[in-house]
Amino acid sequence: MFLADLYREGIRLLRSVYTDNVEFEVECILKFYFKFDSIDFINHLQTSISDDQYISCLNLVKRRLSYEPLDYIIGNTQFMGRLYDVSPGVLIPRSETELLVQEAQCLIPHYFSSSFVGLECGFGSGVISIELALSFCESSWLSFDISKDAYHIAQKNSKRHNIDSINWNHMDFFDSKSLWQDSDKPLFLISNPPYIATKDLESLDKSVRDYEPLIALDGGECGLDMYQAIFSLCQDCTFLMCLECGVDQADLIIELASTYGFRCVNKTFDYHHILRIVSFTNQL
Numbered sequence: 001m002f003l004a005d006l007y008r009e010g011i012r013l014l015r016s017v018y019t020d021n022v023e024f025e026v027e028c029i030l031k032f033y034f035k036f037d038s039i040d041f042i043n044h045l046q047t048s049i050s051d052d053q054y055i056s057c058l059n060l061v062k063r064r065l066s067y068e069p070l071d072y073i074i075g076n077t078q079f080m081g082r083l084y085d086v087s088p089g090v091l092i093p094r095s096e097t098e099l100l101v102q103e104a105q106c107l108i109p110h111y112f113s114s115s116f117v118g119l120e121c122g123f124g125s126g127v128i129s130i131e132l133a134l135s136f137c138e139s140s141w142l143s144f145d146i147s148k149d150a151y152h153i154a155q156k157n158s159k160r161h162n163i164d165s166i167n168w169n170h171m172d173f174f175d176s177k178s179l180w181q182d183s184d185k186p187l188f189l190i191s192n193p194p195y196i197a198t199k200d201l202e203s204l205d206k207s208v209r210d211y212e213p214l215i216a217l218d219g220g221e222c223g224l225d226m227y228q229a230i231f232s233l234c235q236d237c238t239f240l241m242c243l244e245c246g247v248d249q250a251d252l253i254i255e256l257a258s259t260y261g262f263r264c265v266n267k268t269f270d271y272h273h274i275l276r277i278v279s280f281t282n283q284l
């Protein structure tokens with residue numbers, strides 16, 4: 001039996017469920033299992049493999065048949081062109097969130113001339129804090145997540161990218177105020193909070209609903225609970241903040257923000273023309 005036989009069988013199996021990206025996904029799983037890069041993969045298609053290898057690698061492909069996300073199967077994902085670890089229990093970073101990072105990269109230099117303290121509410125795999133710590137070498141970060149899985153993966157990811165300017169905190173962001181309220185440096189906050197309305201969770205894709213952590217998705221009755229809590233917690237310190245939001249939420253969030261003294265300073269649409277990123281300040 002050759003690697004090419006396994007590749008063909010993987011494709012045949014996945015085609016029974018998916019129409020798009022099938023070859024790409026099987027190639028990713030095979031490369032992960034055999035620890036090949038892209039060149040190795042092509043060169044090894046005629047390499048013989050054992051029955052055990054055939055069966056156990058095909059078992060990985062079969063996990064995709066039950067809609068498990070590819071990134072969980074192979075244990076990593078790409079974000080802003082870099083490779084990050086992910087694992088079940090931690091949200092897989094989305095491409096929209098790259099826009100959130102880009103928004104912060106553009107806005108921060110307009111507001112802060114030197115170092116600042118970055119706060120992240122809900123770091124998940126840690127990609128946002130890490131990307132911004134890489135962009136702003138003078139910044140220091142206090143990043144918070146309530147999930148233990150997230151805490152472990154984010155630490156792994158900061159080691160992977162040699163970052164030591166982030167203080168990862170496994171705690172509820174809403175208990176963190178004593179850690180930053182007396183900062184003598186300007187405060188920046190970034191968050192991609194859980195924003196799905198509880199009633200909409202059932203209608204999410206199976207691959208999200210059955211595999212990704214509820215704590216990363218459920219934004220309460222209207223999906224806006226975390227935004228309100230963030231504005232309420234931060235209203236008596238001066239902040240610049242960038243927030244990701246869900247479909248049709250931006251205008252409600254802007255209205256909510258104004259009741260806590262925050263004004264919107266920028267809005268960004270995603271690739272589907274959905275208003276996805278809103279930025280605020282309460283600086284005079």
Ligand SMILES: C[S@@+](CC[C@H](N)C(=O)[O-])C[C@H]1O[C@@H](n2cnc3c(N)ncnc32)[C@H](O)[C@@H]1O
Binds near residue numbers: 092126172192215
């Ligand atoms: C939508 S995920 C975002 C993860 C990551 N920042 C990203 O963009 O891929 C939201 C994150 O908020 C975390 N979270 C939920 N409630 C929290 C709270 N009260 N305090 C801190 N983190 C919280 C979840 O565990 C989850 O990791």
